[in-house]
Amino acid sequence: MSWNELPWLQQQDGFGPALKLCDRIAQSVVTSGSTGAFMNAALHELAAEFSVQWAGVVERFPQWNQRAEFGRKPFAAWPGRLFEEAFDRNAGVVADLNDTSGTVAAIVPLEGTSTDPLLLMLAGRRIPAAELPSILMAARALSQGMQLAQRVEQQGRLNERLRETLRVASRLSQIFETVPLLEAIAQEATRMLDCDRASIFIWDRPNQKLLACPALGVEGRTLYLPDNAGIVGTVVQTGQMIRVDDAYNDKRFDQSVDKKSGYRTRNLLCVPLLDSNGKLIGAFEGINKNRGTFDTDDDDILTQLGIQAAVALRNTREREMLLRTHQQLTEQLHGGVRIVGNSPAIKALRQTIERLSGTELPVLILGESGTGKEVVAQSLHLRGPRSGNPFVAVNCAALTESLLESELFGHEKGAFTDARETHKGKFELADGGTIFLDEIGDMSAGGQAKLLRVLEQRIITRVGGTQPIHVDVRIVAATNINLAEAVRQKKFREDLYYRLSVVTLDLPPLRNRGEDIVPLAEYFLRQFCPKARRAVLELSSEAQRRLTTHGWPGNVRELRNLMERVAFLSTGDKVEAEDLAFILSPIHEDAEAPLGVDLGLMKATYRFQEQYISRAAKLAKGNMSEVARMLGLHRSNLYRKMKQLGMDVPDE
Numbered sequence: 226m227s228w229n230e231l232p233w234l235q236q237q238d239g240f241g242p243a244l245k246l247c248d249r250i251a252q253s254v255v256t257s258g259s260t261g262a263f264m265n266a267a268l269h270e271l272a273a274e275f276s277v278q279w280a281g282v283v284e285r286f287p288q289w290n291q292r293a294e295f296g297r298k299p300f301a302a303w304p305g306r307l308f309e310e311a312f313d314r315n316a317g318v319v320a321d322l323n324d325t326s327g328t329v330a331a332i333v334p335l336e337g338t339s340t341d342p343l344l345l346m347l348a349g350r351r352i353p354a355a356e357l358p359s360i361l362m363a364a365r366a367l368s369q370g371m372q373l374a375q376r377v378e379q380q381g382r383l384n385e386r387l388r389e390t391l392r393v394a395s396r397l398s399q400i401f402e403t404v405p406l407l408e409a410i411a412q413e414a415t416r417m418l419d420c421d422r423a424s425i426f427i428w429d430r431p432n433q434k435l436l437a438c439p440a441l442g443v444e445g446r447t448l449y450l451p452d453n454a455g456i457v458g459t460v461v462q463t464g465q466m467i468r469v470d471d472a473y474n475d476k477r478f479d480q481s482v483d484k485k486s487g488y489r490t491r492n493l494l495c496v497p498l499l500d501s502n503g504k505l506i507g508a509f510e511g512i513n514k515n516r517g518t519f520d521t522d523d524d525d526i527l528t529q530l531g532i533q534a535a536v537a538l539r540n541t542r543e544r545e546m547l548l549r550t551h552q553q554l555t556e557q558l559h560g561g562v563r564i565v566g567n568s569p570a571i572k573a574l575r576q577t578i579e580r581l582s583g584t585e586l587p588v589l590i591l592g593e594s595g596t597g598k599e600v601v602a603q604s605l606h607l608r609g610p611r612s613g614n615p616f617v618a619v620n621c622a623a624l625t626e627s628l629l630e631s632e633l634f635g636h637e638k639g640a641f642t643d644a645r646e647t648h649k650g651k652f653e654l655a656d657g658g659t660i661f662l663d664e665i666g667d668m669s670a671g672g673q674a675k676l677l678r679v680l681e682q683r684i685i686t687r688v689g690g691t692q693p694i695h696v697d698v699r700i701v702a703a704t705n706i707n708l709a710e711a712v713r714q715k716k717f718r719e720d721l722y723y724r725l726s727v728v729t730l731d732l733p734p735l736r737n738r739g740e741d742i743v744p745l746a747e748y749f750l751r752q753f754c755p756k757a758r759r760a761v762l763e764l765s766s767e768a769q770r771r772l773t774t775h776g777w778p779g780n781v782r783e784l785r786n787l788m789e790r791v792a793f794l795s796t797g798d799k800v801e802a803e804d805l806a807f808i809l810s811p812i813h814e815d816a817e818a819p820l821g822v823d824l825g826l827m828k829a830t831y832r833f834q835e836q837y838i839s840r841a842a843k844l845a846k847g848n849m850s851e852v853a854r855m856l857g858l859h860r861s862n863l864y865r866k867m868k869q870l871g872m873d874v875p876d877e
Contacts, residue, residue: 300328499535
């Protein structure tokens with residue numbers, strides 16, 4: 226590198242020594258490595274070239290001060306008058322300092338080096354006025370050298386900050402909770418940007434709010450803001466970066482947060498926060514640069530840090546979701562009976578789960594919709610040795626042929642149009658734990674073939690990848706259709722069926738376990754009443770009879786939903802029969818036809834009583850003592866009523 230390459234130097238004549246000096250100054254840019262080191266080296270060259278005792282650069286911020294120097298000052302006080310003269314005239318000055326030292330000073334402006342005025346000053350016993358053109362030439366070389374050194378240094382800082390961003394990303398990947406992660410990202414941003422504060426704003430689109438975390442100076446360190454207010458609101462609405470040098474003079478700036486916290490924002494930088502798919506999920510803001518204002522380098526750093534933050538945030542949320550699911554299941558398991566009921570079928574089911582939970586056998590759970598198939602799968606997982614690892618549920622019916630492979634086995638970055646980064650599938654996420662394949666009977670034929678291959682080999686390959694990945698998962702599947710019949714009809718692969726059905730659990734419908742209806746209803750009331758902020762409701766005898774005579778086509782799920790509505794909507798201290806008005810007729814679909822209006826009131830009453838007693842007898846499986854209890858009658862009175870209605874009365 227040589228300053229002789231610059232056009233303005235090529236046009237100069239008669240400045241040979243100065244040109245050589247300029248070239249030496251230029252070389253020092255390469256060797257110095259920083260602006261400060263360059264200035265020291267250049268001032269050394271200038272002092273030697275012009276035979277002066279001292280060479281320095283001074284700046285006015287706000288008063289004249291020394292920025293760099295070489296040598297020993299031969300004067301006692303700054304010649305402020307000469308500084309102002311050189312600055313005002315924008316020309317060089319050579320003058321006697323008129324002090325006892327007998328020092329002569331040459332003072333010339335340095336062009337385009339800073340927003341604040343900089344001057345070059347040479348001081349010594351003798352500086353002829355004839356040297357001024359050469360000094361001006363050297364000052365110009367020094368100015369351009371400083372600009373180049375600043376750019377070199379700036380680029381070096383940028384490269385280092387980008388490397389630091391990657392180091393930060395590595396550290397962030399070790400934080401597994403959302404709030405601590407956001408706080409750690411904000412701390413790293415304040416350090417890298419050399420600013421006072423930083424916050425990440427997560428966009429809650431449905432509620433049109435922004436959640437700031439951390440929000441320093443705010444109780445709880447979190448803050449909710451409207452998503453259309455202030456600088457941050459503008460950024461999330463437009464997706465554009467905003468840099469503000471004077472916040473209180475910018476109409477977009479919302480001063481209300483400062484007023485609440487007592488803080489004063491001077492300047493700020495806010496960039497959009499994007500996820501791996503390019504979707505805007507929030508904003509990243511730095512506040513109050515410690516020195517000066519934010520610049521383009523800060524734009525790049527905050528944007529790059531935001532990308533890393535979005536990736537870390539997504540990974541952390543995925544892990545939190547799995548851990549939260551596991552924690553909730555564990556709490557439910559240890560907080561009460563998970564599979565509620567004392568009917569013979571449920572007692573046998575609990576015993577079977579206890580035996581199976583310690584094995585690795587695949588289990589196929591059969592039963593109508595709402596009978597609790599996922600609850601059984603969760604119990605198998607939580608009671609076994611894999612309980613400390615993930616339980617991942619997959620609704621196979623919701624997976625189209627095109628999505629199934631990516632969702633189950635994952636994909637590599639660039640595998641297809643929207644694959645902007647590597648994605649782990651459900652089998653990888655469940656590694657070490659249990660994967661629950663719900664509605665397995667609705668899986669497409671192509672999906673069945675791919676699933677069979679994984680079950681046989683325990684190896685997956687991501688879409689677009691070539692590396693086989695071993696997975697260690699227990700398989701639990703469930704369906705509400707008759708898989709054996711589906712196999713006979715060639716709608717389900719026979720080999721997959723035998724793979725899945727090593728052990729089969731058939732869950733009874735709720736209508737066939739009538740003695741469990743009231744205990745289940747009471748269990749759900751204990752769950753939902755605290756959420757409704759009320760004491761746990763009791764079921765009146767009439768309400769219990771109404772529950773036990775309903776057909777429950779939706780099984781346990783229907784009962785659960787009903788008890789949730791009762792907990793939130795009933796007004797009394799006890800659940801009465803009228804609170805269950807939204808239950809269907811107690812006569813099930815397979816009972817006799819509804820009563821017609823042409824029977825007359827008395828015949829219709831008799832017919833209803835007959836159907837009602839028949840329904841209760843069916844639910845109680847012929848146990849007449851239980852039927853009498855359900856109807857609130859003594860058994861002898863029940864028999865008398867049955868004889869009156871012309872019904873068959875069992876032998877006593």
